Amino acid sequence: MNKESQNWSQKLSGHLHGLQIFTLAIGGMIGITWITLLGKWIGDAGSIGALIAFVISGAIIGLVSRAYVYIANTLPVTGGEAAYAHFAIGPFAGFVTGWVLIYTYIAICAFLAISIGWVLGAIFPGVEGRVVYRLLGADVKIGTLLLGLAFTSLITVLQFRGTDMAARIQDVMTFLLIALCGAFILAGLTAGETENLKPYFELRETGWRWGGVVSVVALTPLVFGGFNFSVQALGERAPDASLKSIGRALYAAVAFGALFYVAIILSASLSAPREEILSAPLPAAAAFEAAFDSELLKNLVLGAGFLGLLTSWNACAFACARLFFFLGSQGGLPTVFARPHPRFGTPSVSILVIGLITMIGAFGGVGAIALLVGSASMTIAFAYLVVGVAAHNQSTRSMDPHGTFWNRISIIAGGFVFLTALTEPFVSRPEFHLPLSWAALLIWFVLGALIYAATLNKND
Numbered sequence: 259m260n261k262e263s264q265n266w267s268q269k270l271s272g273h274l275h276g277l278q279i280f281t282l283a284i285g286g287m288i289g290i291t292w293i294t295l296l297g298k299w300i301g302d303a304g305s306i307g308a309l310i311a312f313v314i315s316g317a318i319i320g321l322v323s324r325a326y327v328y329i330a331n332t333l334p335v336t337g338g339e340a341a342y343a344h345f346a347i348g349p350f351a352g353f354v355t356g357w358v359l360i361y362t363y364i365a366i367c368a369f370l371a372i373s374i375g376w377v378l379g380a381i382f383p384g385v386e387g388r389v390v391y392r393l394l395g396a397d398v399k400i401g402t403l404l405l406g407l408a409f410t411s412l413i414t415v416l417q418f419r420g421t422d423m424a425a426r427i428q429d430v431m432t433f434l435l436i437a438l439c440g441a442f443i444l445a446g447l448t449a450g451e452t453e454n455l456k457p458y459f460e461l462r463e464t465g466w467r468w469g470g471v472v473s474v475v476a477l478t479p480l481v482f483g484g485f486n487f488s489v490q491a492l493g494e495r496a497p498d499a500s501l502k503s504i505g506r507a508l509y510a511a512v513a514f515g516a517l518f519y520v521a522i523i524l525s526a527s528l529s530a531p532r533e534e535i536l537s538a539p540l541p542a543a544a545a546f547e548a549a550f551d552s553e554l555l556k557n558l559v560l561g562a563g564f565l566g567l568l569t570s571w572n573a574c575a576f577a578c579a580r581l582f583f584f585l586g587s588q589g590g591l592p593t594v595f596a597r598p599h600p601r602f603g604t605p606s607v608s609i610l611v612i613g614l615i616t617m618i619g620a621f622g623g624v625g626a627i628a629l630l631v632g633s634a635s636m637t638i639a640f641a642y643l644v645v646g647v648a649a650h651n652q653s654t655r656s657m658d659p660h661g662t663f664w665n666r667i668s669i670i671a672g673g674f675v676f677l678t679a680l681t682e683p684f685v686s687r688p689e690f691h692l693p694l695s696w697a698a699l700l701i702w703f704v705l706g707a708l709i710y711a712a713t714l715n716k717n718d
Contacts, residue, residue: 362638642668
Protein backbone atom coordinates (compact mmCIF):
# COMPACT_ATOMS: atom_id res chain seq x y z
CA MET A 259 0.00 0.00 0.00
CA ASN A 260 1.43 3.39 -0.95
CA LYS A 261 1.75 6.43 1.31
CA GLU A 262 -1.06 8.24 -0.50
CA SER A 263 -3.61 5.59 0.49
CA GLN A 264 -2.26 5.37 4.05
CA ASN A 265 -2.47 9.11 4.70
CA TRP A 266 -6.11 9.64 3.91
CA SER A 267 -7.47 6.27 5.08
CA GLN A 268 -6.26 6.97 8.61
CA LYS A 269 -8.39 10.08 8.93
CA LEU A 270 -11.52 8.17 9.95
CA SER A 271 -11.74 6.74 13.45
CA GLY A 272 -12.98 3.20 13.93
CA HIS A 273 -11.91 -0.01 15.66
CA LEU A 274 -13.62 -2.75 13.67
CA HIS A 275 -12.84 -6.46 13.97
CA GLY A 276 -13.74 -9.47 11.87
CA LEU A 277 -17.09 -9.77 13.66
CA GLN A 278 -18.12 -6.28 12.53
CA ILE A 279 -17.00 -7.03 8.97
CA PHE A 280 -19.13 -10.19 9.10
CA THR A 281 -22.23 -8.45 10.43
CA LEU A 282 -21.91 -5.55 7.99
CA ALA A 283 -21.74 -8.07 5.13
CA ILE A 284 -24.56 -10.28 6.43
CA GLY A 285 -26.72 -7.30 7.33
CA GLY A 286 -26.27 -5.98 3.81
CA MET A 287 -27.12 -9.30 2.15
CA ILE A 288 -30.09 -10.39 4.26
CA GLY A 289 -32.23 -7.34 3.70
CA ILE A 290 -35.83 -7.35 2.59
CA THR A 291 -35.57 -8.90 -0.88
CA TRP A 292 -36.36 -12.38 0.43
CA ILE A 293 -39.73 -11.13 1.72
CA THR A 294 -40.72 -9.14 -1.37
CA LEU A 295 -39.12 -11.21 -4.17
CA LEU A 296 -39.61 -14.79 -2.97
CA GLY A 297 -42.74 -15.15 -5.10
CA LYS A 298 -40.87 -13.91 -8.18
CA TRP A 299 -38.03 -16.38 -7.66
CA ILE A 300 -40.36 -19.35 -7.29
CA GLY A 301 -42.66 -18.10 -10.05
CA ASP A 302 -39.80 -17.59 -12.51
CA ALA A 303 -37.81 -20.74 -11.83
CA GLY A 304 -39.93 -23.15 -9.76
CA SER A 305 -38.98 -24.27 -6.25
CA ILE A 306 -36.01 -26.47 -7.19
CA GLY A 307 -35.06 -24.15 -10.05
CA ALA A 308 -34.82 -21.25 -7.59
CA LEU A 309 -32.67 -23.36 -5.25
CA ILE A 310 -30.32 -24.21 -8.11
CA ALA A 311 -30.17 -20.54 -9.10
CA PHE A 312 -29.00 -19.57 -5.62
CA VAL A 313 -26.44 -22.37 -5.44
CA ILE A 314 -25.04 -21.07 -8.75
CA SER A 315 -25.21 -17.49 -7.50
CA GLY A 316 -23.44 -18.35 -4.25
CA ALA A 317 -20.65 -20.11 -6.17
CA ILE A 318 -20.24 -17.11 -8.48
CA ILE A 319 -20.10 -14.64 -5.61
CA GLY A 320 -17.63 -16.93 -3.85
CA LEU A 321 -15.32 -16.62 -6.87
CA VAL A 322 -15.85 -12.85 -6.99
CA SER A 323 -15.09 -12.54 -3.27
CA ARG A 324 -11.64 -14.09 -3.84
CA ALA A 325 -10.68 -10.96 -5.78
CA TYR A 326 -12.05 -8.77 -2.98
CA VAL A 327 -10.05 -10.61 -0.34
CA TYR A 328 -6.90 -10.57 -2.47
CA ILE A 329 -6.90 -6.85 -3.18
CA ALA A 330 -8.07 -6.00 0.33
CA ASN A 331 -4.85 -7.58 1.57
CA THR A 332 -2.81 -5.22 -0.61
CA LEU A 333 -5.04 -2.15 -0.21
CA PRO A 334 -6.78 -2.39 3.20
CA VAL A 335 -8.23 1.11 2.98
CA THR A 336 -11.48 3.02 3.22
CA GLY A 337 -13.21 3.37 -0.16
CA GLY A 338 -13.64 -0.23 -1.28
CA GLU A 339 -14.13 -0.71 -5.00
CA ALA A 340 -13.46 2.95 -5.82
CA ALA A 341 -10.12 2.82 -3.98
CA TYR A 342 -9.14 -0.46 -5.65
CA ALA A 343 -9.93 0.92 -9.10
CA HIS A 344 -8.13 4.21 -8.34
CA PHE A 345 -4.86 2.65 -7.18
CA ALA A 346 -4.78 -0.46 -9.38
CA ILE A 347 -6.32 0.85 -12.64
CA GLY A 348 -6.33 4.65 -12.56
CA PRO A 349 -7.96 7.75 -11.00
CA PHE A 350 -10.70 8.06 -13.63
CA ALA A 351 -11.66 4.39 -13.20
CA GLY A 352 -11.84 5.03 -9.46
CA PHE A 353 -14.19 7.97 -9.91
CA VAL A 354 -16.50 6.13 -12.35
CA THR A 355 -16.68 3.08 -10.07
CA GLY A 356 -17.34 5.17 -6.97
CA TRP A 357 -19.91 7.39 -8.68
CA VAL A 358 -21.84 4.39 -10.04
CA LEU A 359 -21.93 2.75 -6.61
CA ILE A 360 -22.98 5.97 -4.88
CA TYR A 361 -26.00 6.10 -7.19
CA THR A 362 -26.79 2.47 -6.43
CA TYR A 363 -26.40 2.74 -2.67
CA ILE A 364 -28.46 5.93 -2.38
CA ALA A 365 -31.15 4.30 -4.54
CA ILE A 366 -31.18 1.29 -2.21
CA CYS A 367 -31.39 3.57 0.85
CA ALA A 368 -34.38 5.37 -0.70
CA PHE A 369 -35.98 2.02 -1.56
CA LEU A 370 -35.60 0.94 2.08
CA ALA A 371 -37.04 4.24 3.31
CA ILE A 372 -40.12 3.58 1.16
CA SER A 373 -40.34 -0.08 2.21
CA ILE A 374 -40.25 0.56 5.97
CA GLY A 375 -43.89 1.65 5.99
CA TRP A 376 -44.84 -1.27 3.75
CA VAL A 377 -43.44 -3.83 6.22
CA LEU A 378 -44.71 -2.10 9.36
CA GLY A 379 -48.11 -1.66 7.68
CA ALA A 380 -48.32 -5.44 7.29
CA ILE A 381 -47.57 -5.92 11.00
CA PHE A 382 -49.71 -3.02 12.24
CA PRO A 383 -52.61 -2.50 9.79
CA GLY A 384 -53.59 1.12 9.37
CA VAL A 385 -50.20 2.58 10.21
CA GLU A 386 -49.73 3.56 6.55
CA GLY A 387 -52.45 6.21 6.91
CA ARG A 388 -54.45 7.98 4.23
CA VAL A 389 -53.39 8.72 0.66
CA VAL A 390 -51.92 12.22 0.28
CA TYR A 391 -50.96 12.10 -3.43
CA ARG A 392 -50.25 9.80 -6.36
CA LEU A 393 -46.88 9.56 -8.10
CA LEU A 394 -45.60 7.25 -10.84
CA GLY A 395 -48.89 5.38 -10.86
CA ALA A 396 -49.01 4.56 -7.14
CA ASP A 397 -50.53 6.05 -3.99
CA VAL A 398 -48.25 7.74 -1.46
CA LYS A 399 -49.63 7.47 2.08
CA ILE A 400 -48.88 9.86 4.91
CA GLY A 401 -47.94 7.20 7.49
CA THR A 402 -45.55 5.44 5.10
CA LEU A 403 -43.92 8.74 4.20
CA LEU A 404 -43.48 9.86 7.81
CA LEU A 405 -42.05 6.47 8.81
CA GLY A 406 -39.56 6.68 5.95
CA LEU A 407 -38.47 10.17 6.99
CA ALA A 408 -38.25 9.21 10.68
CA PHE A 409 -36.10 6.12 10.11
CA THR A 410 -33.91 8.01 7.65
CA SER A 411 -33.24 10.51 10.42
CA LEU A 412 -32.49 7.69 12.86
CA ILE A 413 -30.02 5.97 10.53
CA THR A 414 -28.37 9.31 9.74
CA VAL A 415 -27.87 10.16 13.43
CA LEU A 416 -26.53 6.66 14.12
CA GLN A 417 -23.99 6.95 11.27
CA PHE A 418 -23.07 10.52 12.22
CA ARG A 419 -22.21 9.78 15.84
CA GLY A 420 -19.51 7.18 15.21
CA THR A 421 -18.39 4.09 13.33
CA ASP A 422 -18.08 1.97 16.46
CA MET A 423 -21.62 2.77 17.62
CA ALA A 424 -23.08 1.93 14.19
CA ALA A 425 -21.08 -1.33 14.14
CA ARG A 426 -22.18 -2.41 17.64
CA ILE A 427 -25.83 -1.83 16.84
CA GLN A 428 -25.32 -3.71 13.57
CA ASP A 429 -23.96 -6.68 15.55
CA VAL A 430 -27.03 -6.81 17.80
CA MET A 431 -29.57 -6.43 14.99
CA THR A 432 -27.83 -8.99 12.76
CA PHE A 433 -27.68 -11.75 15.37
CA LEU A 434 -31.28 -11.10 16.41
CA LEU A 435 -32.22 -11.32 12.73
CA ILE A 436 -30.40 -14.65 12.38
CA ALA A 437 -32.19 -16.02 15.44
CA LEU A 438 -35.64 -15.01 14.16
CA CYS A 439 -34.97 -16.41 10.69
CA GLY A 440 -33.65 -19.65 12.13
CA ALA A 441 -36.89 -20.16 14.08
CA PHE A 442 -39.30 -20.01 11.15
CA ILE A 443 -36.92 -21.74 8.70
CA LEU A 444 -36.71 -24.68 11.11
CA ALA A 445 -40.51 -24.70 11.42
CA GLY A 446 -40.94 -24.87 7.64
CA LEU A 447 -38.32 -27.58 7.14
CA THR A 448 -39.74 -29.82 9.86
CA ALA A 449 -43.48 -29.34 9.29
CA GLY A 450 -43.74 -28.62 5.56
CA GLU A 451 -45.02 -30.97 2.83
CA THR A 452 -42.90 -32.10 -0.12
CA GLU A 453 -45.98 -32.01 -2.39
CA ASN A 454 -45.88 -28.21 -2.14
CA LEU A 455 -42.54 -28.14 -3.99
CA LYS A 456 -44.24 -28.88 -7.31
CA PRO A 457 -43.63 -27.74 -9.99
CA TYR A 458 -39.93 -28.14 -9.43
CA PHE A 459 -39.12 -26.05 -12.51
CA GLU A 460 -41.07 -23.36 -14.35
CA LEU A 461 -41.55 -24.14 -18.04
CA ARG A 462 -41.36 -20.98 -20.12
CA GLU A 463 -43.62 -20.34 -23.14
CA THR A 464 -40.60 -21.01 -25.32
CA GLY A 465 -40.27 -24.43 -23.74
CA TRP A 466 -36.91 -23.48 -22.20
CA ARG A 467 -36.92 -24.94 -18.71
CA TRP A 468 -33.77 -23.13 -17.56
CA GLY A 469 -34.86 -19.65 -18.62
CA GLY A 470 -36.33 -18.91 -15.20
CA VAL A 471 -33.16 -20.06 -13.46
CA VAL A 472 -31.15 -17.59 -15.57
CA SER A 473 -33.61 -14.80 -14.65
CA VAL A 474 -33.06 -15.46 -10.96
CA VAL A 475 -29.27 -15.66 -11.39
CA ALA A 476 -29.45 -12.22 -13.05
CA LEU A 477 -30.54 -10.82 -9.66
CA THR A 478 -27.38 -12.18 -8.01
CA PRO A 479 -25.65 -8.79 -7.54
CA LEU A 480 -28.75 -7.21 -6.00
CA VAL A 481 -29.36 -10.09 -3.59
CA PHE A 482 -25.73 -10.72 -2.58
CA GLY A 483 -24.60 -7.13 -3.08
CA GLY A 484 -24.38 -6.38 0.61
CA PHE A 485 -21.32 -8.57 1.12
CA ASN A 486 -19.14 -5.85 -0.43
CA PHE A 487 -20.45 -3.11 1.89
CA SER A 488 -17.97 -4.29 4.51
CA VAL A 489 -14.85 -3.66 2.40
CA GLN A 490 -15.55 0.07 2.70
CA ALA A 491 -14.54 -0.22 6.36
CA LEU A 492 -11.09 -1.78 6.04
CA GLY A 493 -9.37 1.55 6.67
CA GLU A 494 -11.18 1.67 10.03
CA ARG A 495 -10.26 -1.77 11.31
CA ALA A 496 -8.79 -2.20 14.77
CA PRO A 497 -4.98 -2.37 15.05
CA ASP A 498 -5.15 -5.98 16.27
CA ALA A 499 -7.55 -7.10 13.49
CA SER A 500 -5.47 -9.13 11.02
CA LEU A 501 -6.21 -9.05 7.30
CA LYS A 502 -6.43 -12.85 7.38
CA SER A 503 -9.30 -12.67 9.89
CA ILE A 504 -11.03 -10.05 7.73
CA GLY A 505 -10.75 -12.33 4.70
CA ARG A 506 -12.22 -15.27 6.63
CA ALA A 507 -15.09 -13.07 7.80
CA LEU A 508 -15.87 -12.08 4.21
CA TYR A 509 -15.83 -15.67 2.95
CA ALA A 510 -17.98 -16.78 5.89
CA ALA A 511 -20.53 -14.04 5.16
CA VAL A 512 -20.89 -15.06 1.50
CA ALA A 513 -21.30 -18.75 2.45
CA PHE A 514 -23.84 -17.88 5.14
CA GLY A 515 -25.79 -15.65 2.74
CA ALA A 516 -26.04 -18.42 0.12
CA LEU A 517 -27.11 -20.94 2.79
CA PHE A 518 -29.75 -18.53 4.11
CA TYR A 519 -31.38 -17.97 0.71
CA VAL A 520 -31.40 -21.69 -0.12
CA ALA A 521 -32.94 -22.45 3.30
CA ILE A 522 -35.61 -19.73 3.05
CA ILE A 523 -36.69 -20.82 -0.45
CA LEU A 524 -36.87 -24.49 0.54
CA SER A 525 -38.63 -23.80 3.85
CA ALA A 526 -41.23 -21.46 2.33
CA SER A 527 -41.84 -23.77 -0.66
CA LEU A 528 -42.48 -26.70 1.68
CA SER A 529 -44.78 -24.62 3.88
CA ALA A 530 -47.50 -23.57 1.42
CA PRO A 531 -48.85 -24.38 -2.04
CA ARG A 532 -47.27 -22.44 -4.89
CA GLU A 533 -50.50 -20.56 -5.70
CA GLU A 534 -50.74 -19.08 -2.21
CA ILE A 535 -47.13 -17.91 -2.30
CA LEU A 536 -47.41 -16.31 -5.75
CA SER A 537 -50.67 -14.50 -5.01
CA ALA A 538 -49.50 -12.87 -1.75
CA PRO A 539 -48.06 -9.33 -1.66
CA LEU A 540 -45.47 -10.50 0.91
CA PRO A 541 -44.93 -14.14 -0.13
CA ALA A 542 -42.58 -15.28 2.65
CA ALA A 543 -44.95 -14.16 5.41
CA ALA A 544 -47.96 -15.63 3.59
CA ALA A 545 -46.25 -19.01 3.20
CA PHE A 546 -45.62 -19.49 6.91
CA GLU A 547 -49.00 -18.10 7.94
CA ALA A 548 -50.74 -20.53 5.58
CA ALA A 549 -48.69 -23.48 6.77
CA PHE A 550 -49.23 -23.00 10.48
CA ASP A 551 -52.38 -20.84 10.55
CA SER A 552 -50.46 -18.53 12.84
CA GLU A 553 -50.64 -14.75 12.83
CA LEU A 554 -47.77 -14.80 15.33
CA LEU A 555 -45.48 -16.72 12.97
CA LYS A 556 -46.38 -14.38 10.10
CA ASN A 557 -45.44 -11.41 12.27
CA LEU A 558 -42.23 -13.19 13.26
CA VAL A 559 -41.31 -13.36 9.57
CA LEU A 560 -42.25 -9.73 9.07
CA GLY A 561 -40.28 -8.78 12.19
CA ALA A 562 -37.24 -10.51 10.71
CA GLY A 563 -37.85 -8.62 7.50
CA PHE A 564 -38.00 -5.36 9.44
CA LEU A 565 -34.68 -6.14 11.13
CA GLY A 566 -33.19 -7.18 7.79
CA LEU A 567 -34.32 -3.89 6.31
CA LEU A 568 -32.59 -1.94 9.10
CA THR A 569 -29.33 -3.94 8.93
CA SER A 570 -29.20 -3.56 5.16
CA TRP A 571 -29.95 0.16 5.40
CA ASN A 572 -27.32 0.74 8.08
CA ALA A 573 -24.66 -1.16 6.08
CA CYS A 574 -25.60 0.54 2.81
CA ALA A 575 -25.48 4.06 4.25
CA PHE A 576 -22.15 3.20 5.91
CA ALA A 577 -20.65 2.06 2.59
CA CYS A 578 -22.02 5.00 0.62
CA ALA A 579 -20.56 7.57 3.02
CA ARG A 580 -17.10 6.00 2.65
CA LEU A 581 -17.35 6.23 -1.13
CA PHE A 582 -18.17 9.93 -0.89
CA PHE A 583 -15.25 10.32 1.51
CA PHE A 584 -12.82 8.57 -0.83
CA LEU A 585 -13.83 10.51 -3.95
CA GLY A 586 -13.57 13.77 -2.00
CA SER A 587 -10.10 12.84 -0.73
CA GLN A 588 -8.85 12.05 -4.24
CA GLY A 589 -10.18 15.16 -5.95
CA GLY A 590 -13.08 13.59 -7.83
CA LEU A 591 -15.61 15.40 -5.61
CA PRO A 592 -15.28 18.61 -3.54
CA THR A 593 -12.90 18.16 -0.60
CA VAL A 594 -15.68 18.95 1.89
CA PHE A 595 -16.69 15.29 1.60
CA ALA A 596 -13.24 14.24 2.85
CA ARG A 597 -13.35 16.19 6.11
CA PRO A 598 -14.01 13.90 9.09
CA HIS A 599 -16.07 15.25 11.94
CA PRO A 600 -13.70 16.71 14.56
CA ARG A 601 -15.41 14.90 17.44
CA PHE A 602 -16.88 11.69 16.01
CA GLY A 603 -14.31 11.00 13.28
CA THR A 604 -17.02 10.14 10.74
CA PRO A 605 -17.51 11.45 7.16
CA SER A 606 -20.24 13.70 8.51
CA VAL A 607 -20.92 15.82 5.39
CA SER A 608 -21.29 12.67 3.29
CA ILE A 609 -23.66 11.14 5.85
CA LEU A 610 -25.85 14.24 5.91
CA VAL A 611 -26.02 14.42 2.10
CA ILE A 612 -27.00 10.74 1.89
CA GLY A 613 -29.73 11.30 4.49
CA LEU A 614 -31.08 14.31 2.60
CA ILE A 615 -31.19 12.55 -0.78
CA THR A 616 -32.77 9.48 0.84
CA MET A 617 -35.52 11.68 2.27
CA ILE A 618 -36.17 13.17 -1.17
CA GLY A 619 -36.36 9.65 -2.62
CA ALA A 620 -38.86 8.64 0.08
CA PHE A 621 -41.34 11.12 -1.38
CA GLY A 622 -41.37 9.02 -4.56
CA GLY A 623 -43.44 6.32 -2.87
CA VAL A 624 -43.93 2.73 -3.99
CA GLY A 625 -44.13 3.78 -7.65
CA ALA A 626 -40.49 4.87 -7.54
CA ILE A 627 -39.15 1.50 -6.39
CA ALA A 628 -38.62 0.08 -9.89
CA LEU A 629 -36.85 3.27 -10.94
CA LEU A 630 -34.65 3.33 -7.84
CA VAL A 631 -33.39 -0.26 -7.82
CA GLY A 632 -33.93 -1.36 -11.41
CA SER A 633 -30.27 -0.83 -12.32
CA ALA A 634 -28.80 -2.09 -9.03
CA SER A 635 -27.90 -5.57 -10.30
CA MET A 636 -26.13 -4.10 -13.32
CA THR A 637 -24.13 -1.47 -11.43
CA ILE A 638 -23.08 -3.75 -8.56
CA ALA A 639 -22.02 -6.41 -11.09
CA PHE A 640 -19.96 -3.73 -12.84
CA ALA A 641 -18.16 -3.17 -9.52
CA TYR A 642 -17.48 -6.93 -9.25
CA LEU A 643 -15.85 -6.85 -12.68
CA VAL A 644 -13.77 -3.78 -11.82
CA VAL A 645 -12.49 -5.38 -8.60
CA GLY A 646 -11.49 -8.51 -10.55
CA VAL A 647 -9.50 -6.38 -13.00
CA ALA A 648 -7.92 -4.35 -10.19
CA ALA A 649 -6.92 -7.51 -8.28
CA HIS A 650 -5.49 -9.01 -11.47
CA ASN A 651 -3.39 -5.90 -12.04
CA GLN A 652 -2.09 -6.07 -8.47
CA SER A 653 -1.16 -9.76 -8.73
CA THR A 654 0.53 -9.21 -12.10
CA ARG A 655 2.64 -6.36 -10.73
CA SER A 656 3.71 -8.47 -7.76
CA MET A 657 4.41 -11.47 -10.07
CA ASP A 658 2.07 -13.76 -8.13
CA PRO A 659 1.01 -16.52 -10.56
CA HIS A 660 -1.37 -18.21 -8.10
CA GLY A 661 -3.15 -14.93 -7.37
CA THR A 662 -3.21 -14.02 -11.07
CA PHE A 663 -4.92 -17.32 -11.95
CA TRP A 664 -7.67 -16.93 -9.37
CA ASN A 665 -8.16 -13.25 -10.18
CA ARG A 666 -8.70 -14.18 -13.81
CA ILE A 667 -11.38 -16.61 -12.64
CA SER A 668 -12.92 -13.76 -10.63
CA ILE A 669 -12.96 -11.58 -13.76
CA ILE A 670 -14.80 -14.32 -15.65
CA ALA A 671 -17.32 -14.73 -12.80
CA GLY A 672 -17.87 -10.97 -12.48
CA GLY A 673 -18.09 -10.57 -16.26
CA PHE A 674 -20.71 -13.33 -16.49
CA VAL A 675 -22.88 -11.72 -13.83
CA PHE A 676 -22.47 -8.27 -15.41
CA LEU A 677 -23.46 -9.46 -18.90
CA THR A 678 -26.41 -11.40 -17.45
CA ALA A 679 -27.65 -8.33 -15.57
CA LEU A 680 -27.01 -6.11 -18.59
CA THR A 681 -29.06 -8.22 -20.99
CA GLU A 682 -31.84 -9.38 -18.64
CA PRO A 683 -34.14 -6.34 -19.26
CA PHE A 684 -34.10 -7.14 -22.97
CA VAL A 685 -34.52 -10.89 -22.48
CA SER A 686 -37.59 -10.31 -20.30
CA ARG A 687 -38.99 -7.80 -22.84
CA PRO A 688 -37.66 -8.71 -26.27
CA GLU A 689 -39.05 -5.60 -28.02
CA PHE A 690 -36.65 -2.67 -28.37
CA HIS A 691 -36.92 -0.30 -25.40
CA LEU A 692 -34.79 1.84 -23.09
CA PRO A 693 -35.31 0.64 -19.53
CA LEU A 694 -36.35 3.47 -17.21
CA SER A 695 -33.55 2.54 -14.82
CA TRP A 696 -31.03 2.97 -17.64
CA ALA A 697 -32.36 6.47 -18.32
CA ALA A 698 -31.98 7.41 -14.63
CA LEU A 699 -28.43 6.04 -14.60
CA LEU A 700 -27.59 8.02 -17.75
CA ILE A 701 -28.75 11.24 -16.07
CA TRP A 702 -26.59 10.36 -13.05
CA PHE A 703 -23.56 9.88 -15.32
CA VAL A 704 -24.09 13.30 -16.91
CA LEU A 705 -24.33 14.89 -13.44
CA GLY A 706 -21.16 13.08 -12.39
CA ALA A 707 -19.27 14.24 -15.50
CA LEU A 708 -20.22 17.86 -14.77
CA ILE A 709 -19.16 17.62 -11.10
CA TYR A 710 -15.93 15.82 -11.99
CA ALA A 711 -15.00 18.43 -14.61
CA ALA A 712 -15.83 21.33 -12.28
CA THR A 713 -13.82 19.79 -9.43
CA LEU A 714 -10.78 19.21 -11.66
CA ASN A 715 -10.92 22.77 -12.96
CA LYS A 716 -11.10 24.11 -9.41
CA ASN A 717 -8.15 21.96 -8.31
CA ASP A 718 -6.10 23.15 -11.30
